[in-house]
Amino acid sequence: MAARPGRELNEPVGLAHCRQWSESVNDNPNWERDLVEKLAMAALVEQRRARRWRIFFRLVWLVFFLMLIASLWGGKRAAERLEGSGYTALINLNGEISTENDTAEMMIEALKDAYDDTGTKGIVIRANSPGGSPVLSGIVYDEMRRLKKLHPSVPVYVVVEEMCASGCYYIASAADRIYVDKASIVGSIGVLSDGFGLTGLMEKMGVERRLQTSGANKGMGDPFSPRNPRHEAIRQEMLDAIHAQFIQAVKNGRGNRLKDDPELFSGRVWIGEKSLPLGLADGYGSVESVARDVIKSSAIVDVTPSPALPDRFVRQFGVSFANGVQSFFKTRWY
Template sequence: MNDTPNWERQLVEKLAMAAVVEQRRARRWKIFFRLVWLGIIGSLLAFAFMRNEDKSAEALTGSGHTAVISLDGVIDSDNNTAEKLSAALEDAYTDRGTRGIIIEANSPGGSPVLSGMAYDEIRRQKKLHPAIPVYVTVQEVCASGCYYIAAAADKIFVDKASIIGSIGVLSDGFGFTGLMDKLGVERRLKTAGENKAMGDPFSPTNPKQEAIRQQLLDDIHQQFIKAVRDGRGSRLKNDPQLFSGMVWIGEKGIPLGLADGLGNTRSVARDIIKAEKTVDYTQQDDLSSRVARKIGVEFAGGVRSLFNTRLF
């Protein structure tokens, strides 16, 4: 035993003091990290503000500029494609320095709904601002839903090796009934509504439901075809493969009427729009918008997966 009087009390006091010191240290680190996060958020806000200020300053100088909007990645609700494109178009048209708009496309496609919304918005804005042309310049790929959107532009310019086309619709999934039989797994699914479980991967295929799915795909495909015909008009050649879902490289797509010529963003701004200076109007997400949208996407995913229709 320890011969020091009141040693137990001293030990407890030391332990309590150590706990207090540790709490203070943890509190200081917590405050430090909060300040770091506030600094990062403040820097991002300042950057966004200065970026907008730079756009305004550029618009007030010189003889005008070409507005550039990026259409990049999969067209879906997670990327908020249609809304961002609409907002960017609004900003570009509002700017009195805009001489023309280039949508810089590099996307394999995606949602037919969002593609249709973006297509309609481009057509609407063109009617309101007929003096400002809208062009699409294709980088690596502009297929399916991306081409749906591009068809709304006045002209489409490609690189000779760009991939364009894929005017078709698909709905995919998996069937696990054979594997379930081997494992002795029984599917116990109850529905109210005979077609409520249409597309369920754990149930056998139903010819009637498969016909319904095919009709949905055919209807969406016809919407896609009409949009391309309306947008491209007489430039489209009468080729039986045009709406079959095939893709072509840029130099092969020009004779078919899928594109109007070779070009990129810089050359179109300089030689076609005659405003070599470019200003980027692509909308950027803030952190809160990304988090809120991600939550919404996760809630919607369960229903959407039953009939996952897309244009790529």
């Protein structure tokens, strides 16, 4: 086998590299300077990279710190505003009434803050909600009625903008008056429980459901099992009981303003214009007009609490985790 040029036969590879480096050094009399320049350039590049990462992480912490300060400052400013005098306290009821949104806790907190401030001349709840949990709606309803008895001189009004349906109307019926727009959606005094069944699909795919329970009704509502008349009767009984609670709450809140209409508690909705003759609402109005013309205090202060940044993060993480592991069957009562 022929040896490579410049290398003796059977010469070790390491020695060959050393000899080649020695020859290149001899050919370049400025090799020390070149080596120092290359090392300095490599160190400079590494320093720049490390500096970029330091700047990045410092910016991340700065943004987090500013958001935390803004959250705390916002809560402080809301509390300071309650020390004023002669204003209309505004509470926003937005979105689904659920534990994820902390609806009941935030509504009750806002009501207490508004009532505790001597400057509050009246309270307006701005409603934009399709409803939600009957339990949370009932909690807010009961607390509103309790606080109204303790503070009879401070009226509470609900102003419906887009929608006040189902659980939202449950809460609204505790107010002194309800104001709507001609096109607002009002009503839906009913309860529902939804789900679906996969037994037909499973049969086509050759999948067998093997469910074992301890208790005859433990597997009620399982979407992978055939419909059970006994379970459906139990569920309907529960829905009817909750519906009766809903109806009684509306009657207690609205009193003789409600008209005798067979459709009133059927679960249907009406636009604001049609809700007035039925006694579901008391008149037309916006937040501004009610504050100005009814409460006689056009200064409006939003007392709706905002969750702190850590709470929002923890809640969002919990909701995301729950959504990822929840079963296919989900029951909602409105």
